[in-house]
Amino acid sequence: MARIGIIGSAGRMGKALIEAIAAAGEDLAGGIDKGGDPLALARSSDVLIDFSSPHALEANLDAAVAAGVPILVGTTGLEERHHFLCDDAAERIAVLQTGNTSLGVNMLAHLVREAASRLGEDWDIEIVETHHRMKVDAPSGTALLLGEAAAEGRMIALADHSERGRDGITGARERGTIGFASLRGGSVAGDHTVHFLADNERIALSHLAENRAIFARGAVRAAQWLIGRGAGRYRMPEVLGL
Numbered sequence: 022m023a024r025i026g027i028i029g030s031a032g033r034m035g036k037a038l039i040e041a042i043a044a045a046g047e048d049l050a051g052g053i054d055k056g057g058d059p060l061a062l063a064r065s066s067d068v069l070i071d072f073s074s075p076h077a078l079e080a081n082l083d084a085a086v087a088a089g090v091p092i093l094v095g096t097t098g099l100e101e102r103h104h105f106l107c108d109d110a111a112e113r114i115a116v117l118q119t120g121n122t123s124l125g126v127n128m129l130a131h132l133v134r135e136a137a138s139r140l141g142e143d144w145d146i147e148i149v150e151t152h153h154r155m156k157v158d159a160p161s162g163t164a165l166l167l168g169e170a171a172a173e174g175r176m177i178a179l180a181d182h183s184e185r186g187r188d189g190i191t192g193a194r195e196r197g198t199i200g201f202a203s204l205r206g207g208s209v210a211g212d213h214t215v216h217f218l219a220d221n222e223r224i225a226l227s228h229l230a231e232n233r234a235i236f237a238r239g240a241v242r243a244a245q246w247l248i249g250r251g252a253g254r255y256r257m258p259e260v261l262g263l
């Protein structure tokens with residue numbers, strides 16, 4: 022049995038993870054929240070799963086490196102510097118960072134990449150996400166993951182082509198951009214639609230999460246997969262065989 026340590030264990034995802042670890046027949050090594058000791062947790066775990074806060078990421082990666090255990094980072098709201106921290110840690114341990122651990126979203130990303138690669142710039146791309154009222158970051162990590170997939174399909178850099186907020190006299194839509202819009206309310210676990218919009222026709226590719234069990238199941242599967250992996254930065258499609 023693998024010993025899995027959870028960072029953010031009392032949160033919404035932490036609770037779903039505790040159930041998923043038991044359902045997978047694995048061992049819960051322990052869990053911490055704000056003020057907890059990630060190094061002590063890492064030393065008693067075979068793998069760490071982090072669904073907490075971007076503020077915690079540096080200490081969590083340092084703990085995983087010091088203990089020599091792999092880490093799955095599911096926390097969203099990450100900035101460029103957080104990705105550099107993941108890159109640094111990945112020189113010493115296995116690191117898998119993803120905005121969404123579900124099979125369905127990673128399949129959607131594959132479809133989006135394919136559609137974006139075949140449809141030209143006449144097709145505008147807009148990504149709409151809806152989440153529960155307690156979510157603190159926008160756009161969602163998943164929306165950004167889907168935006169990256171669309172940008173890869175188009176062979177462009179998302180950072181140079183994203184439109185993250187419209188308000189007031191915005192002017193006409195800039196050709197070739199990828200737009201993001203966020204809705205917040207209720208208890209929605211996570212809905213994402215990638216719209217491809219051309220003259221007189223539209224395609225909408227959607228994923229609707231009915232609960233957090235789908236994220237927890239994928240996270241546990243990724244954690245199992247990470248144990249024994251060499252140093253490096255890994256992605257969910259490798260875990261899921263997509």
Ligand SMILES: NC(=O)C1=CN([C@@H]2O[C@H](COP(=O)(O)OP(=O)(O)OC[C@H]3O[C@@H](n4cnc5c(N)ncnc54)[C@H](OP(=O)(O)O)[C@@H]3O)[C@@H](O)[C@H]2O)C=CC1
Binds near residue numbers: 055097
């Ligand atoms: N990749 C994916 O598939 C998914 C990613 N997420 C992401 O996971 C993250 C957590 O989501 P959710 O569970 O809904 O959020 P919650 O706010 O419910 O839980 C976050 C937990 O992290 C803890 N925490 C906060 N700061 C620290 C810290 N410095 N060190 C250790 N623990 C800390 C909180 O503890 P305390 O209450 O004491 O502050 C809390 O228990 C978000 O970024 C969310 O977007 C969510 C679902 C799926």
Ligand SMILES: O=C(O)C1=N[C@H](C(=O)O)C[C@H](O)C1
Binds near residue numbers: 120157162163164212
């Ligand atoms: O905060 C959430 O709840 C979720 N966060 C992730 C994200 O930002 O995409 C994944 C999922 O959509 C739920």
